[in-house]
Amino acid sequence: MRSLEKASHAPSLREMLLLLLTAALTTPSSGWERWAPRLAPPAASRVAQFRADGHAALPALLQPALAAGLLEEALEVHRTFSYEKGYKGTVFFRASGGAAQAEPGHVPPFDRLYNLEERSPRLRRFVESPHLAAHVAAFLGERRSLRLYSTSLFLKEPGDSAAQWHKDIDASPIVPASPWGFATLWLALDEVSPETGALRFASKSHADHCTYFDCHLPCETVDGCYNVSAARRLRAGDATLHTGHTFHFSLPNRSEKRRVALTVAFVDAAAEVHGTLPESPGCDFLK
Numbered sequence: 001m002r003s004l005e006k007a008s009h010a011p012s013l014r015e016m017l018l019l020l021l022t023a024a025l026t027t028p029s030s031g032w033e034r035w036a037p038r039l040a041p042p043a044a045s046r047v048a049q050f051r052a053d054g055h056a057a058l059p060a061l062l063q064p065a066l067a068a069g070l071l072e073e074a075l076e077v078h079r080t081f082s083y084e085k086g087y088k089g090t091v092f093f094r095a096s097g098g099a100a101q102a103e104p105g106h107v108p109p110f111d112r113l114y115n116l117e118e119r120s121p122r123l124r125r126f127v128e129s130p131h132l133a134a135h136v137a138a139f140l141g142e143r144r145s146l147r148l149y150s151t152s153l154f155l156k157e158p159g160d161s162a163a164q165w166h167k168d169i170d171a172s173p174i175v176p177a178s179p180w181g182f183a184t185l186w187l188a189l190d191e192v193s194p195e196t197g198a199l200r201f202a203s204k205s206h207a208d209h210c211t212y213f214d215c216h217l218p219c220e221t222v223d224g225c226y227n228v229s230a231a232r233r234l235r236a237g238d239a240t241l242h243t244g245h246t247f248h249f250s251l252p253n254r255s256e257k258r259r260v261a262l263t264v265a266f267v268d269a270a271a272e273v274h275g276t277l278p279e280s281p282g283c284d285f286l287k
């Protein structure tokens, strides 16, 4: 009798499995952790390359499944806003809920959506992950404390144009304490190749003072001044990192394939962030 009583209180194997399944499906963190993955610390050689050149490749930063999930989320934000409105161009999502079109009258080279985490809790979970910031901080300096500055989706359809030479600092009203106080993580969510619109960087250009406000190039053109990196082939989940002071551009999409990248820009927690850029850039060739 005693043993029967015991048996009636002990859950059967079937009940145990059901309990486990229910727990897995109802725990708030279920599936949630995958959007903020722990990342292995970068190799010292990669950090050294980044410090010397102002840019570096971060192969296989994200698991393919996460890259696919981010792509799906980002495209959903893009679809529900841009495509339903028949709009192509640049959109800033605001925390207040509104979406504002930037650069009225300007024909953009490709679709750019900024701050899309405002429309997707999963994207927010990813871009605000302390693991992601810590990984970037390891490139910028061990003790650096970073905060999220902006995120963007850069979507290049077949036929879309190049992005011209620029430094991200040119378009950002921020004053980091040093060239290591601003960096952009550029995540490939599709295959990237020279044909679909890969990025190219001017190595060591981060070391020369040149911002939206004031620019002194050591010679006449960016290509003439620096060694320009080859266009890297990337798989979904691969990334590159460049400082806000590193000149870069992206090639046009001459292929039949779409190219999607998600960028996450970080600034030094101590950087000054202003509301707007000055009316006219001080640097002639950026006008």
Ligand SMILES: O=C(O)CCC(=O)C(=O)O
Pocket (backbone or CB within 6 Å): 154, 156, 163, 168, 184, 186, 197, 249, 250, 251, 261, 263
């Ligand atoms: O994705 C692109 O084609 C352009 C990216 C870019 O200009 C940037 O990351 O600042």
